[in-house]
Amino acid sequence: MSNLPIEAEFQQAVDEITQTLEPFLAKNPEYRKALEVVQIPERVVQFRVTWERDDGSIAVNRGYRVQFNSALGPYKGGLRLHPSVNLSILKFLGFEQIFKNALTGLMMGGGKGGSDFDPKGKSDGEIRKFCYAFMQELSRHIGADTDVPAGDIGTGGREIGFMFGAYKKYRNEFSGILTGKGANWGGSFIRPEATGYGLIYYVTEMLRDLDNTDWKGKRVLISGAGNVAQYAALKVLELGGTVLSLSDSHGALIATGEEGFKADDISNIATIKLARKSLTAFDAGSKFQWHEGKRPWTLVEKADVALPSASQNELNGEEAKALIKAGVRYVAEGSNMGCTLEAIEIFESSRKAVKDLTQTEGICFYAPGKAANCGGVAVSGLEMAQNSQRLKWTPAEVDAKLKDIMVTCYKTCWDTGKQYAEGGAVPSLVAGANIAGFIKVADAMRDQGDWW
Structure with missing residues (x-):
């Protein structure tokens, strides 16, 4: 359990996972150590973002990247731009992202980031200045084989474009370091949908x-x-x-x-x-x-x-x-x-x-969302694969792969829930999702020496 009850959203996510894992942990008590370890992010980056408003005044915001778990691949998760953003919300989202990404079957770890910057009411110029200032620090901590952020609330195609352009200028490289990119410069079909x-x-x-x-x-x-x-x-x-x-x-x-x-x-x-x-x-x-x-x-x-x-x-x-x-x-x-x-x-x-x-x-x-809404990050993973191969699949190809991922995810949740969840003729999809995602991550962590 987290010893930080003031992080209400994160504590809720941990409690929900812990509660539904209990039937599995009762039969496999050695995995309790893995649950203790996986609750702690591998790295939390917190930084100041100063940018210039249109009237010439200086604004300041908080920037974050929670690099939670890389057992299955590079950290993967969105960047949220919203006044409500704080460390508790990003830790909750990053923690959920670990198991969501595991359920896609793709090679992706879990992370989340963002800022308490509010794009609403800002001009395009102000949003561009913020994104360049934000990426100036974030660019030190991400990479195609390290951490690949995506969009989230407040971070759409415009913001992804500005951030990608900033990274390219700061690092002098065209690299798949963000997903949700424009269709004609590295993005994937079907990603918005x-x-x-x-x-x-x-x-x-x-x-x-x-x-x-x-x-x-x-x-x-x-x-x-x-x-x-x-x-x-x-x-x-x-x-x-x-x-x-x-x-x-x-x-x-x-x-x-x-x-x-x-x-x-x-x-x-x-x-x-x-x-x-x-x-x-x-x-x-x-x-x-x-x-x-x-x-x-x-x-x-x-x-x-x-x-x-x-x-x-x-x-x-x-x-x-x-x-x-x-x-x-x-x-x-x-x-x-x-x-x-x-x-x-x-x-x-x-x-x-x-x-x-x-x-x-x-x-x-x-x-639960970690299973039912994993299609977004699944196609982000497919975008990463296309970037690595320097090619672009058709909309029909991407949609077929997405459907196959979702059907496989559902079957995994159903079968695991049927194996471990108690009560009723219908398996628990929430228990199935949590247990299946946790086992996959925990086993990879054990193989890599994070617990034993």
């Missing part, structure tokens, strides 16, 4: 195994309005489902009719978000209702699937009960640690109550 598409590919397997069904006619609640939510929504529509909601930090947009969101609606929302505006700028008309300050989980009477895709701890215990009451049978996290521990316990309790797969009431099959 990857997390959302991968989420739907994962849930497709859940639908088949629990109810022998697919997306046709499914009513789907989605939170968030960024890349993950947008592309998850578009893939749901493609596969025949109905999207009932999208949301942002200001509130939730709920479809009032049976049609739900259409592709054109999602395209308009993407344009609004690209301009860094609130969903309140969307012309809802009579097809949608805006709920100020609300999240979608308690705003509809009937739904089948819930996909939290905004931020951590965005679905709590009371909302979990409301979803089950509304008939939701599937919850999968597009966001990292989207559900609170209380919500997870409620979903898992409903799963444990399943005696056979003919039971139809009060069941909620839950998938």
